[in-house]
Ligand code: GDP
């Protein structure tokens with residue numbers, strides 16, 4: 409058995425898509441286990457750019473199967489659009505399958521997400537407005553519509569009618585917006601089910617068989633630990649568990665089957681949407697990092713907030729995930745910055761020095777990061793393919809992170825393209 413889990417350790421957009429693409433060449437299965445089309449995973453193949461939202465990033469070069477497992481929330485329209493986009497580039501998608509248990513994002517989920525975000529004076533999260541939160545709410549409330557329901561006309565009609573009674577009352581009476589038509593929605597989603605029917609299967613059976621047979625299985629996380637519903641900066645989080653723990657419930661495989669837990673972090677830090685960000689650089693340097701690192705949301709196009717590496721939150725993320733292999737991406741973006749700063753502790757609002765992450769999101773706004781300074785480098789590192797080719801100060805930066813976290817960095821990414829990697833140890 410060889411299982412690999414790739415998860416984000418910061419606030420998303422660490423480069424999980426690129427790493428998953430690289431690792432998927434040797435995988436028999438690539439599996440998404442949570443989130444939905446709020447994710448935007450970028451893969452460059454030469455000059456060609458692919459942004460994957462729902463499809464596992466292994467779709468481009470995995471010779472086995474790409475699975476959207478039960479823990480994902482699926483917008484069928486987005487899925488069909490993405491499949492068409494990939495096929496229009498001459499690639500096959502007949503290896504893509506969706507769990508019968510995965511929940512469906514319905515139009516009322518998207519509207520509810522949007523109306524809440526637009527509500528004046530509310531506590532906006534800065535969501536992607538893809539309906540993620542409302543869909544997971546219905547799943548937990550046991551009123552959700554699952555992929556399997558799209559294939560059963562009677563159940564689908566009944567569920568849509570029942571759900572719309574409550575949702576329409578909310579839309580009309582509270583938000584003062586138009587109601588949705590149940591019959592129209594039923595016809596539309598029945599047709600979507602028909603288009604997807606050959607891909608809707610019991611994924612947990614096949615995945616457990618694959619674990620049993622010792623196949624290479626790669627689980628691809630979306631979002632990241634600092635956006636985790638339990639361990640992130642609640643309520644400024646997403647509505648799922650993007651941690652390694654989320655793999656078990658999100659794909660139906662047991663904890664004993666998980667082996668290589670790979671955590672991906674940028675050499676600095678970014679965040680899209682609202683919420684605390686202790687090491688944020690709201691200045692010219694932050695703007696420079698945004699420009700050089702092309703830090704604009706892959707899903708919404710919003711400029712990403714940028715800041716220094718935060719080792720306090722990174723240690724928290726590694727602890728919750730049990731990371732045993734680190735990937736550091738975008739080291740090339742730090743070239744030419746002097747000095748480099750890394751937060752190793754926080755000073756609390758009452759002057760206490762701490763080196764652990766807090767559960768109090770409100771207090772976090774008043775915490776001051778305490779930095780250690782490291783010397784930078786000026787050499788172009790985007791062509792380096794072995795660790796020895798890196799300038800001494802770039803190596804010192806990597807080793808500083810390793811020493812603080814007590815986990816080794818197995819891959820350093822020095823550019824967006826598939827080949828721009830320094831692999832220090834073969835995992836596969
Ligand atoms: P994901 O959501 O974690 O898959 O990350 P995104 O795709 O949203 O954002 C990461 C961005 O950084 C993408 O535009 C990638 O092409 C790019 N990228 C990934 N690794 C590197 C790297 O090592 N260097 C540079 N310069 N860009 C990278």
Ligand code: IMO
Pocket residue numbers: 416419420421422446447448449533534535536537538539540541629630631632635644645646647680681682706
């Ligand atoms: P990938 O997989 C970065 C953020 C949103 C918002 C919060 C909640 O590309 O790393 P949601 O729509 O999920 O209810 O929004 O989470 N967010 C992401 N930020 N990368 C992502 O995905 C994200 N997915 C959601 O900006 O702050």
Ligand code: MG
Pocket residue numbers: 420421422447448449450706
């Ligand atoms: Mg992204």
